[in-house]
Amino acid sequence: MSIAHRWLATDWGPPEHWRFAPFTVSAPRAGEVTIRVRAAGVNPADAKHVARARPGTELPVAIGYEVSGTVIAVGPDTRIVTGPVTVGDEVIAFRVRGGYATELTVPAEKVLRKPAPLSHAQAANLLLAGTTAAEMLHTVGARTGETVLLHGASGAVGVSVLQQAALRGIRVIGTARSARLETVRRFGGIAIEYGAGLTDRIVAYLASEGIARIDAALDAAGTDEAIATSSALVADPGRVVTIVAPRAASEHGFRAIAGSMPESARFRDEARAPLVALAESRRLTVPVGAELPLEQAPEAHRMLAAGSVEGKLALIP
Known part of the structure; x- marks a missing residue:
């Protein structure tokens, strides 16, 4: 001792x-x-x-x-x-x-x-940010070739989502404040500033790139704007997940996850070793x-x- x-x-x-x-x-x-x-x-x-x-x-x-x-x-x-x-x-x-x-x-x-x-x-x-990010992508069933909307994309969980999604060929539109947009771009995301008119800016981007739809949304921000934008742009509420707004999830039919939930804890334990391997091979930082x-x-x-x-x-x- x-x-x-x-x-x-x-x-x-x-x-x-x-x-x-x-x-x-x-x-x-x-x-x-x-x-x-x-x-x-x-x-x-x-x-x-x-x-x-x-x-x-x-x-x-x-x-x-x-x-x-x-x-x-x-x-x-x-x-x-x-x-x-x-x-x-x-x-x-x-x-x-x-x-x-x-x-x-x-x-x-x-x-x-x-x-x-x-x-x-x-x-x-x-691992806290990394396993949370991995579970968010898993919960919405994000797949190669899909387009995902990520609120709070410049934060710790958001940056891990961006890296893990890029490795799987998933396009991520990430919202952030103006001072953090370059962070979103640096980790492979399409950066769009949040604030008034956010939904319209995203729709305009989709049209300009010929992207048919937003397939899923990940909320690491928890704002009313994030909830409203996700509701407006994702047809299936089962493909929207939040880590910060469980009450809104209940109201809108979204998924809410947290490390204190037994199912989340089991997933995050299983995700640890693969994330360590990604970091060891310099594919996750x-x-x-x-x-x-x-x-x-x-x-x-x-x-x-x-x-x-x-x-x-x-x-x-």
Whole structure:
């Protein structure tokens, strides 16, 4: 056992209420590994899940779901998802508890090898966005040759959708604000600025290119405009999915997915290894906009909420 530090929510509320505290890292048992964290991914869910009381969840709550680092101890008879593991291996861990830490011991079933082309900051942000993107494309049944509308295309999930869709020959029309349109283009999307007249601009583009229809829509924005545009342009509401507007999905007959749903969790677990393989072969990358010291986790979430950084944020112990 060793002493490390981690971020804890000791009360429900915003990140400013969290506490950076020492804790004892347990030695790994069979089926576990201990990781020295080199980077922790920063995701909206990290703060959302402790913003208010949740049934079945007791305080304190260790913060952080996704890390990249180095294995420093391995339990007996232990393999990770991608195969054998030894001390010194670089790995990533996803759907863990307490990733905002200097060290942590986690189940080996949550650990995969780190893709060598990615930095630790990139690798720590690969799987939450990547598996969400993969599930969105899967949920609407997007196929080669189809045209998909993507709201929030310049965000982390959107950028992963753009890359994964391009690999499968799926055309993506991505909406974003004017300052982020180049990001959409850089990752292979057709960029259209959101705002008043969005539906008309999309229809005009389709006509100019001789594209018959929008086959499906993916919503990573959750705005009224995104919902209305998707409703207007996609004939089958079963081919519209949202990750941020479950109430609107219920009202309009759309699909809503979330990592907390058992079906989504199963799909995302299965999607991890293929995404690692794509990153290993340099066909999938993760833009990182800023790296902050681990001690500045609340500031990272202020930056995330303000949308002041293009690309993912990482906390570095």
